[in-house]
Amino acid sequence: MSGPFADLGRILMVGCGNMGGAMLRRWLDQGLDPAQVTVISPSGRAVPGGVAVINAYDPAAVGTVSTLLLAMKPQQLSAVHAAGLASVRAELLVSILAGVDSATLSSLWPGATVIRAMPNLPVAIGKGVVALHSPAEIDDRARRVAAWMQPLGLVEWIESEGLFDLVTALAGSGPSFTYRFIEALAAAGTALGLPSDQSARLATATVEGAGLLAAEAAETPAVLADQVASPGGSTRAGLNVLDNDAALVSLLTRTLQASENRNREMAAAARA
Ligand SMILES: NC(=O)C1=CN([C@@H]2O[C@H](COP(=O)(O)OP(=O)(O)OC[C@H]3O[C@@H](n4cnc5c(N)ncnc54)[C@H](O)[C@@H]3O)[C@@H](O)[C@H]2O)C=CC1
Ligand SMILES: O=C(O)[C@@H]1CCC=N1
The missing domain is CATH 3.40.50.720 (NAD(P)-binding Rossmann-like Domain)
Known part of the structure:
Protein backbone atom coordinates (compact mmCIF):
# COMPACT_ATOMS: atom_id res chain seq x y z
CA MET A 1 0.00 0.00 0.00
CA ASP A 165 -6.39 23.90 24.75
CA LEU A 166 -7.06 27.21 23.02
CA VAL A 167 -6.68 25.63 19.58
CA THR A 168 -9.11 22.93 20.73
CA ALA A 169 -11.60 25.66 21.67
CA LEU A 170 -11.19 27.56 18.39
CA ALA A 171 -10.98 24.75 15.84
CA GLY A 172 -12.16 21.61 17.66
CA SER A 173 -15.23 23.25 19.17
CA GLY A 174 -15.45 25.94 16.48
CA PRO A 175 -17.93 24.07 14.24
CA SER A 176 -20.35 23.92 17.17
CA PHE A 177 -20.09 27.68 17.68
CA THR A 178 -20.58 28.21 13.95
CA TYR A 179 -23.69 26.02 13.93
CA ARG A 180 -25.04 28.16 16.78
CA PHE A 181 -24.37 31.25 14.67
CA ILE A 182 -26.32 29.71 11.76
CA GLU A 183 -29.18 28.88 14.12
CA ALA A 184 -29.09 32.38 15.61
CA LEU A 185 -29.09 34.02 12.17
CA ALA A 186 -32.07 31.89 11.22
CA ALA A 187 -33.86 32.54 14.53
CA ALA A 188 -33.34 36.29 14.12
CA GLY A 189 -34.81 36.13 10.62
CA THR A 190 -37.78 34.20 11.95
CA ALA A 191 -38.26 36.60 14.86
CA LEU A 192 -38.45 39.46 12.35
CA GLY A 193 -41.02 37.75 10.10
CA LEU A 194 -39.52 35.07 7.80
CA PRO A 195 -40.98 31.56 7.73
CA SER A 196 -38.64 29.45 9.90
CA ASP A 197 -37.76 26.81 7.28
CA GLN A 198 -36.93 29.46 4.72
CA SER A 199 -34.89 31.45 7.23
CA ALA A 200 -32.93 28.28 8.11
CA ARG A 201 -32.19 27.55 4.42
CA LEU A 202 -31.07 31.12 3.78
CA ALA A 203 -28.87 31.22 6.89
CA THR A 204 -27.16 27.88 6.13
CA ALA A 205 -26.48 28.72 2.47
CA THR A 206 -25.24 32.20 3.39
CA VAL A 207 -22.71 30.84 5.88
CA GLU A 208 -21.67 28.10 3.43
CA GLY A 209 -21.04 30.58 0.61
CA ALA A 210 -19.37 33.17 2.83
CA GLY A 211 -17.07 30.52 4.33
CA LEU A 212 -16.09 29.10 0.94
CA LEU A 213 -15.37 32.57 -0.42
CA ALA A 214 -13.32 33.51 2.67
CA ALA A 215 -11.28 30.32 2.19
CA GLU A 216 -10.68 30.94 -1.53
CA ALA A 217 -10.39 34.73 -1.80
CA ALA A 218 -7.09 36.59 -1.70
CA GLU A 219 -8.76 39.26 0.45
CA THR A 220 -9.02 39.04 4.25
CA PRO A 221 -12.42 38.57 5.90
CA ALA A 222 -12.28 42.23 6.94
CA VAL A 223 -11.90 43.34 3.30
CA LEU A 224 -14.66 40.96 2.19
CA ALA A 225 -16.94 42.39 4.90
CA ASP A 226 -16.29 45.87 3.51
CA GLN A 227 -17.03 44.65 -0.02
CA VAL A 228 -20.53 43.71 1.16
CA ALA A 229 -21.04 46.88 3.20
CA SER A 230 -21.69 49.89 0.98
CA PRO A 231 -20.82 53.15 2.76
CA GLY A 232 -24.00 54.44 4.36
CA GLY A 233 -25.83 51.26 3.35
CA SER A 234 -27.80 48.65 5.24
CA THR A 235 -24.95 46.15 5.91
CA ARG A 236 -22.97 48.91 7.64
CA ALA A 237 -25.97 49.58 9.87
CA GLY A 238 -25.93 45.89 10.87
CA LEU A 239 -22.12 45.72 11.27
CA ASN A 240 -22.33 48.69 13.64
CA VAL A 241 -24.33 46.50 16.03
CA LEU A 242 -21.74 43.67 15.91
CA ASP A 243 -18.80 46.07 16.09
CA ASN A 244 -20.12 48.38 18.82
CA ASP A 245 -17.82 47.94 21.85
CA ALA A 246 -16.33 44.96 19.91
CA ALA A 247 -19.50 43.10 20.91
CA LEU A 248 -18.90 40.04 18.74
CA VAL A 249 -15.17 39.79 19.51
CA SER A 250 -15.92 40.14 23.21
CA LEU A 251 -18.60 37.43 23.06
CA LEU A 252 -16.30 35.04 21.18
CA THR A 253 -13.34 35.76 23.46
CA ARG A 254 -15.48 34.76 26.44
CA THR A 255 -16.72 31.72 24.50
CA LEU A 256 -13.19 30.46 23.70
CA GLN A 257 -12.03 31.26 27.24
CA ALA A 258 -14.79 29.10 28.74
CA SER A 259 -13.93 26.19 26.43
CA GLU A 260 -10.20 26.55 27.01
CA ASN A 261 -10.75 26.53 30.78
CA ARG A 262 -12.85 23.38 30.54
CA ASN A 263 -10.10 21.66 28.50
CA ARG A 264 -7.64 22.55 31.26
CA GLU A 265 -9.98 21.08 33.88
CA MET A 266 -10.26 17.83 31.89
CA ALA A 267 -6.47 17.68 31.58
CA ALA A 268 -6.10 18.10 35.35
CA ALA A 269 -8.67 15.38 35.99
CA ALA A 270 -6.79 13.01 33.67
CA ARG A 271 -3.54 13.69 35.58
CA ALA A 272 -5.17 12.96 38.95
N1 LIG B 1 -17.07 15.69 18.74
C1 LIG B 1 -16.15 16.53 18.27
O1 LIG B 1 -16.44 17.39 17.42
C2 LIG B 1 -14.73 16.42 18.73
C3 LIG B 1 -14.35 15.50 19.70
N2 LIG B 1 -13.04 15.41 20.07
C4 LIG B 1 -12.63 14.40 21.05
O2 LIG B 1 -13.00 13.16 20.52
C5 LIG B 1 -13.27 12.26 21.57
C6 LIG B 1 -14.58 11.56 21.30
O3 LIG B 1 -15.61 12.51 21.25
P1 LIG B 1 -16.97 12.19 20.50
O4 LIG B 1 -16.71 11.35 19.31
O5 LIG B 1 -17.67 13.47 20.36
O6 LIG B 1 -17.71 11.30 21.61
P2 LIG B 1 -18.74 10.11 21.41
O7 LIG B 1 -19.45 9.94 22.71
O8 LIG B 1 -19.57 10.34 20.18
O9 LIG B 1 -17.80 8.86 21.15
C7 LIG B 1 -17.06 8.24 22.17
C8 LIG B 1 -16.96 6.77 21.85
O10 LIG B 1 -16.15 6.13 22.82
C9 LIG B 1 -16.73 4.87 23.12
N3 LIG B 1 -16.29 4.41 24.43
C10 LIG B 1 -16.80 4.69 25.64
N4 LIG B 1 -16.12 4.03 26.60
C11 LIG B 1 -15.17 3.32 25.98
C12 LIG B 1 -14.18 2.42 26.42
N5 LIG B 1 -14.02 2.14 27.72
N6 LIG B 1 -13.39 1.85 25.49
C13 LIG B 1 -13.54 2.14 24.19
N7 LIG B 1 -14.46 2.99 23.70
C14 LIG B 1 -15.26 3.57 24.60
C15 LIG B 1 -18.23 5.12 23.04
O11 LIG B 1 -18.91 3.90 22.83
C16 LIG B 1 -18.31 6.06 21.83
O12 LIG B 1 -18.42 5.35 20.63
C17 LIG B 1 -13.25 13.06 22.86
O13 LIG B 1 -12.06 12.77 23.55
C18 LIG B 1 -13.29 14.50 22.40
O14 LIG B 1 -12.56 15.33 23.25
C19 LIG B 1 -12.07 16.17 19.50
C20 LIG B 1 -12.40 17.09 18.56
C21 LIG B 1 -13.75 17.32 18.12
O1 LIG C 1 -16.62 19.20 23.56
C1 LIG C 1 -15.54 18.63 23.68
O2 LIG C 1 -15.08 18.35 24.80
C2 LIG C 1 -14.74 18.29 22.45
C3 LIG C 1 -13.53 19.15 22.32
C4 LIG C 1 -13.56 19.70 20.93
C5 LIG C 1 -14.86 19.36 20.44
N1 LIG C 1 -15.49 18.56 21.27
Whole structure:
Protein backbone atom coordinates (compact mmCIF):
# COMPACT_ATOMS: atom_id res chain seq x y z
CA MET A 1 0.00 0.00 0.00
CA SER A 2 1.15 3.56 -0.60
CA GLY A 3 -0.11 7.05 0.22
CA PRO A 4 -1.12 8.49 3.58
CA PHE A 5 -1.93 5.11 5.12
CA ALA A 6 1.35 3.38 4.32
CA ASP A 7 3.60 2.56 7.27
CA LEU A 8 0.88 2.97 9.89
CA GLY A 9 0.70 -0.78 10.31
CA ARG A 10 -2.20 -2.18 12.31
CA ILE A 11 -4.34 0.56 13.80
CA LEU A 12 -6.27 -0.02 17.03
CA MET A 13 -8.91 2.65 17.49
CA VAL A 14 -10.42 3.06 20.94
CA GLY A 15 -13.91 4.55 20.62
CA CYS A 16 -15.59 5.40 17.37
CA GLY A 17 -18.33 7.92 18.07
CA ASN A 18 -19.12 11.26 16.45
CA MET A 19 -15.52 12.34 15.93
CA GLY A 20 -13.72 9.03 15.51
CA GLY A 21 -16.47 7.80 13.19
CA ALA A 22 -16.17 10.91 11.00
CA MET A 23 -12.39 10.44 10.73
CA LEU A 24 -12.66 6.74 9.99
CA ARG A 25 -15.32 7.24 7.31
CA ARG A 26 -13.20 9.83 5.53
CA TRP A 27 -10.07 7.65 5.68
CA LEU A 28 -11.99 4.69 4.28
CA ASP A 29 -13.38 6.91 1.49
CA GLN A 30 -9.81 7.95 0.72
CA GLY A 31 -8.43 4.41 0.45
CA LEU A 32 -7.63 3.16 3.94
CA ASP A 33 -7.88 -0.62 3.91
CA PRO A 34 -10.58 -1.58 6.47
CA ALA A 35 -8.58 -4.72 7.28
CA GLN A 36 -5.86 -2.46 8.73
CA VAL A 37 -8.15 -1.24 11.54
CA THR A 38 -9.76 -2.74 14.63
CA VAL A 39 -12.19 -0.66 16.67
CA ILE A 40 -12.94 -1.13 20.35
CA SER A 41 -16.50 0.02 20.88
CA PRO A 42 -18.33 -1.09 24.02
CA SER A 43 -21.42 0.84 22.92
CA GLY A 44 -21.96 -1.53 20.01
CA ARG A 45 -22.66 1.50 17.80
CA ALA A 46 -22.09 0.61 14.11
CA VAL A 47 -18.76 1.65 12.60
CA PRO A 48 -18.02 2.22 8.91
CA GLY A 49 -18.22 -0.93 6.81
CA GLY A 50 -15.65 -3.68 6.80
CA VAL A 51 -13.84 -2.60 9.96
CA ALA A 52 -13.57 -5.22 12.71
CA VAL A 53 -15.26 -4.18 15.97
CA ILE A 54 -14.69 -5.73 19.37
CA ASN A 55 -16.40 -4.88 22.66
CA ALA A 56 -13.26 -4.95 24.77
CA TYR A 57 -9.52 -5.31 24.26
CA ASP A 58 -8.53 -8.84 23.30
CA PRO A 59 -4.82 -9.25 22.44
CA ALA A 60 -5.46 -12.46 20.50
CA ALA A 61 -8.09 -10.80 18.29
CA VAL A 62 -6.11 -7.61 17.76
CA GLY A 63 -2.57 -8.94 17.24
CA THR A 64 0.41 -6.61 17.05
CA VAL A 65 -0.61 -2.97 17.09
CA SER A 66 1.59 -0.33 15.42
CA THR A 67 -0.70 2.66 15.89
CA LEU A 68 -3.01 3.22 18.86
CA LEU A 69 -5.63 5.90 18.24
CA LEU A 70 -7.50 7.12 21.32
CA ALA A 71 -10.92 8.47 20.32
CA MET A 72 -13.07 7.93 23.41
CA LYS A 73 -13.90 10.66 25.95
CA PRO A 74 -11.11 12.09 28.15
CA GLN A 75 -13.03 10.89 31.21
CA GLN A 76 -12.67 7.28 29.97
CA LEU A 77 -8.86 7.34 29.79
CA SER A 78 -8.05 5.63 33.07
CA ALA A 79 -10.75 2.96 32.57
CA VAL A 80 -9.47 2.26 29.06
CA HIS A 81 -5.88 2.01 30.28
CA ALA A 82 -6.88 -0.31 33.12
CA ALA A 83 -8.95 -2.54 30.83
CA GLY A 84 -5.92 -4.20 29.22
CA LEU A 85 -4.84 -1.37 26.92
CA ALA A 86 -1.86 -0.64 29.17
CA SER A 87 -0.18 -3.71 27.68
CA VAL A 88 -0.41 -2.46 24.08
CA ARG A 89 3.10 -1.70 22.82
CA ALA A 90 2.30 0.54 19.86
CA GLU A 91 5.10 2.59 18.33
CA LEU A 92 2.68 5.48 17.70
CA LEU A 93 0.07 6.78 20.14
CA VAL A 94 -2.27 9.36 18.66
CA SER A 95 -4.83 10.98 20.98
CA ILE A 96 -7.75 13.20 19.97
CA LEU A 97 -8.81 13.60 23.62
CA ALA A 98 -9.55 17.22 24.51
CA GLY A 99 -7.33 18.52 27.28
CA VAL A 100 -5.34 15.38 28.09
CA ASP A 101 -1.69 16.38 27.81
CA SER A 102 1.18 14.51 26.22
CA ALA A 103 2.99 13.98 29.56
CA THR A 104 -0.04 12.09 30.90
CA LEU A 105 -0.22 9.99 27.73
CA SER A 106 3.53 9.26 27.80
CA SER A 107 3.34 8.18 31.41
CA LEU A 108 0.55 5.73 30.56
CA TRP A 109 2.24 4.36 27.41
CA PRO A 110 5.98 4.76 27.95
CA GLY A 111 8.00 4.05 24.84
CA ALA A 112 5.34 5.14 22.36
CA THR A 113 5.78 8.24 20.21
CA VAL A 114 2.93 10.44 21.42
CA ILE A 115 1.16 12.84 19.08
CA ARG A 116 -1.87 14.89 20.10
CA ALA A 117 -4.34 15.52 17.30
CA MET A 118 -7.30 17.86 17.49
CA PRO A 119 -9.71 17.32 14.60
CA ASN A 120 -13.07 18.93 14.00
CA LEU A 121 -16.31 17.55 12.63
CA PRO A 122 -15.97 18.76 8.99
CA VAL A 123 -13.19 16.17 8.56
CA ALA A 124 -16.17 14.05 7.46
CA ILE A 125 -16.06 15.88 4.10
CA GLY A 126 -12.31 16.53 3.99
CA LYS A 127 -12.85 20.15 5.03
CA GLY A 128 -11.85 19.83 8.66
CA VAL A 129 -8.94 21.10 10.66
CA VAL A 130 -6.50 18.77 12.38
CA ALA A 131 -4.15 20.50 14.80
CA LEU A 132 -1.16 18.38 15.80
CA HIS A 133 1.30 18.60 18.63
CA SER A 134 4.42 16.54 19.13
CA PRO A 135 6.13 16.88 22.52
CA ALA A 136 9.38 15.78 20.88
CA GLU A 137 11.07 17.02 17.73
CA ILE A 138 8.98 16.32 14.63
CA ASP A 139 10.53 13.15 13.23
CA ASP A 140 9.54 10.62 10.58
CA ARG A 141 6.92 9.03 12.82
CA ALA A 142 5.33 12.42 13.48
CA ARG A 143 5.41 13.20 9.75
CA ARG A 144 3.65 9.88 9.15
CA VAL A 145 0.82 11.07 11.41
CA ALA A 146 0.60 14.39 9.55
CA ALA A 147 0.36 12.52 6.22
CA TRP A 148 -2.35 10.28 7.69
CA MET A 149 -4.40 13.35 8.71
CA GLN A 150 -3.96 15.13 5.36
CA PRO A 151 -7.10 13.67 3.71
CA LEU A 152 -9.15 15.16 6.57
CA GLY A 153 -8.47 18.84 5.78
CA LEU A 154 -6.06 21.52 6.94
CA VAL A 155 -3.25 20.06 9.08
CA GLU A 156 -1.38 22.49 11.36
CA TRP A 157 1.43 21.77 13.80
CA ILE A 158 1.06 23.62 17.13
CA GLU A 159 4.53 24.04 18.55
CA SER A 160 3.61 25.01 22.09
CA GLU A 161 1.43 22.51 23.92
CA GLY A 162 0.33 25.37 26.16
CA LEU A 163 -1.72 26.67 23.21
CA PHE A 164 -3.38 23.34 22.46
CA ASP A 165 -6.39 23.90 24.75
CA LEU A 166 -7.06 27.21 23.02
CA VAL A 167 -6.68 25.63 19.58
CA THR A 168 -9.11 22.93 20.73
CA ALA A 169 -11.60 25.66 21.67
CA LEU A 170 -11.19 27.56 18.39
CA ALA A 171 -10.98 24.75 15.84
CA GLY A 172 -12.16 21.61 17.66
CA SER A 173 -15.23 23.25 19.17
CA GLY A 174 -15.45 25.94 16.48
CA PRO A 175 -17.93 24.07 14.24
CA SER A 176 -20.35 23.92 17.17
CA PHE A 177 -20.09 27.68 17.68
CA THR A 178 -20.58 28.21 13.95
CA TYR A 179 -23.69 26.02 13.93
CA ARG A 180 -25.04 28.16 16.78
CA PHE A 181 -24.37 31.25 14.67
CA ILE A 182 -26.32 29.71 11.76
CA GLU A 183 -29.18 28.88 14.12
CA ALA A 184 -29.09 32.38 15.61
CA LEU A 185 -29.09 34.02 12.17
CA ALA A 186 -32.07 31.89 11.22
CA ALA A 187 -33.86 32.54 14.53
CA ALA A 188 -33.34 36.29 14.12
CA GLY A 189 -34.81 36.13 10.62
CA THR A 190 -37.78 34.20 11.95
CA ALA A 191 -38.26 36.60 14.86
CA LEU A 192 -38.45 39.46 12.35
CA GLY A 193 -41.02 37.75 10.10
CA LEU A 194 -39.52 35.07 7.80
CA PRO A 195 -40.98 31.56 7.73
CA SER A 196 -38.64 29.45 9.90
CA ASP A 197 -37.76 26.81 7.28
CA GLN A 198 -36.93 29.46 4.72
CA SER A 199 -34.89 31.45 7.23
CA ALA A 200 -32.93 28.28 8.11
CA ARG A 201 -32.19 27.55 4.42
CA LEU A 202 -31.07 31.12 3.78
CA ALA A 203 -28.87 31.22 6.89
CA THR A 204 -27.16 27.88 6.13
CA ALA A 205 -26.48 28.72 2.47
CA THR A 206 -25.24 32.20 3.39
CA VAL A 207 -22.71 30.84 5.88
CA GLU A 208 -21.67 28.10 3.43
CA GLY A 209 -21.04 30.58 0.61
CA ALA A 210 -19.37 33.17 2.83
CA GLY A 211 -17.07 30.52 4.33
CA LEU A 212 -16.09 29.10 0.94
CA LEU A 213 -15.37 32.57 -0.42
CA ALA A 214 -13.32 33.51 2.67
CA ALA A 215 -11.28 30.32 2.19
CA GLU A 216 -10.68 30.94 -1.53
CA ALA A 217 -10.39 34.73 -1.80
CA ALA A 218 -7.09 36.59 -1.70
CA GLU A 219 -8.76 39.26 0.45
CA THR A 220 -9.02 39.04 4.25
CA PRO A 221 -12.42 38.57 5.90
CA ALA A 222 -12.28 42.23 6.94
CA VAL A 223 -11.90 43.34 3.30
CA LEU A 224 -14.66 40.96 2.19
CA ALA A 225 -16.94 42.39 4.90
CA ASP A 226 -16.29 45.87 3.51
CA GLN A 227 -17.03 44.65 -0.02
CA VAL A 228 -20.53 43.71 1.16
CA ALA A 229 -21.04 46.88 3.20
CA SER A 230 -21.69 49.89 0.98
CA PRO A 231 -20.82 53.15 2.76
CA GLY A 232 -24.00 54.44 4.36
CA GLY A 233 -25.83 51.26 3.35
CA SER A 234 -27.80 48.65 5.24
CA THR A 235 -24.95 46.15 5.91
CA ARG A 236 -22.97 48.91 7.64
CA ALA A 237 -25.97 49.58 9.87
CA GLY A 238 -25.93 45.89 10.87
CA LEU A 239 -22.12 45.72 11.27
CA ASN A 240 -22.33 48.69 13.64
CA VAL A 241 -24.33 46.50 16.03
CA LEU A 242 -21.74 43.67 15.91
CA ASP A 243 -18.80 46.07 16.09
CA ASN A 244 -20.12 48.38 18.82
CA ASP A 245 -17.82 47.94 21.85
CA ALA A 246 -16.33 44.96 19.91
CA ALA A 247 -19.50 43.10 20.91
CA LEU A 248 -18.90 40.04 18.74
CA VAL A 249 -15.17 39.79 19.51
CA SER A 250 -15.92 40.14 23.21
CA LEU A 251 -18.60 37.43 23.06
CA LEU A 252 -16.30 35.04 21.18
CA THR A 253 -13.34 35.76 23.46
CA ARG A 254 -15.48 34.76 26.44
CA THR A 255 -16.72 31.72 24.50
CA LEU A 256 -13.19 30.46 23.70
CA GLN A 257 -12.03 31.26 27.24
CA ALA A 258 -14.79 29.10 28.74
CA SER A 259 -13.93 26.19 26.43
CA GLU A 260 -10.20 26.55 27.01
CA ASN A 261 -10.75 26.53 30.78
CA ARG A 262 -12.85 23.38 30.54
CA ASN A 263 -10.10 21.66 28.50
CA ARG A 264 -7.64 22.55 31.26
CA GLU A 265 -9.98 21.08 33.88
CA MET A 266 -10.26 17.83 31.89
CA ALA A 267 -6.47 17.68 31.58
CA ALA A 268 -6.10 18.10 35.35
CA ALA A 269 -8.67 15.38 35.99
CA ALA A 270 -6.79 13.01 33.67
CA ARG A 271 -3.54 13.69 35.58
CA ALA A 272 -5.17 12.96 38.95
N1 LIG B 1 -17.07 15.69 18.74
C1 LIG B 1 -16.15 16.53 18.27
O1 LIG B 1 -16.44 17.39 17.42
C2 LIG B 1 -14.73 16.42 18.73
C3 LIG B 1 -14.35 15.50 19.70
N2 LIG B 1 -13.04 15.41 20.07
C4 LIG B 1 -12.63 14.40 21.05
O2 LIG B 1 -13.00 13.16 20.52
C5 LIG B 1 -13.27 12.26 21.57
C6 LIG B 1 -14.58 11.56 21.30
O3 LIG B 1 -15.61 12.51 21.25
P1 LIG B 1 -16.97 12.19 20.50
O4 LIG B 1 -16.71 11.35 19.31
O5 LIG B 1 -17.67 13.47 20.36
O6 LIG B 1 -17.71 11.30 21.61
P2 LIG B 1 -18.74 10.11 21.41
O7 LIG B 1 -19.45 9.94 22.71
O8 LIG B 1 -19.57 10.34 20.18
O9 LIG B 1 -17.80 8.86 21.15
C7 LIG B 1 -17.06 8.24 22.17
C8 LIG B 1 -16.96 6.77 21.85
O10 LIG B 1 -16.15 6.13 22.82
C9 LIG B 1 -16.73 4.87 23.12
N3 LIG B 1 -16.29 4.41 24.43
C10 LIG B 1 -16.80 4.69 25.64
N4 LIG B 1 -16.12 4.03 26.60
C11 LIG B 1 -15.17 3.32 25.98
C12 LIG B 1 -14.18 2.42 26.42
N5 LIG B 1 -14.02 2.14 27.72
N6 LIG B 1 -13.39 1.85 25.49
C13 LIG B 1 -13.54 2.14 24.19
N7 LIG B 1 -14.46 2.99 23.70
C14 LIG B 1 -15.26 3.57 24.60
C15 LIG B 1 -18.23 5.12 23.04
O11 LIG B 1 -18.91 3.90 22.83
C16 LIG B 1 -18.31 6.06 21.83
O12 LIG B 1 -18.42 5.35 20.63
C17 LIG B 1 -13.25 13.06 22.86
O13 LIG B 1 -12.06 12.77 23.55
C18 LIG B 1 -13.29 14.50 22.40
O14 LIG B 1 -12.56 15.33 23.25
C19 LIG B 1 -12.07 16.17 19.50
C20 LIG B 1 -12.40 17.09 18.56
C21 LIG B 1 -13.75 17.32 18.12
O1 LIG C 1 -16.62 19.20 23.56
C1 LIG C 1 -15.54 18.63 23.68
O2 LIG C 1 -15.08 18.35 24.80
C2 LIG C 1 -14.74 18.29 22.45
C3 LIG C 1 -13.53 19.15 22.32
C4 LIG C 1 -13.56 19.70 20.93
C5 LIG C 1 -14.86 19.36 20.44
N1 LIG C 1 -15.49 18.56 21.27
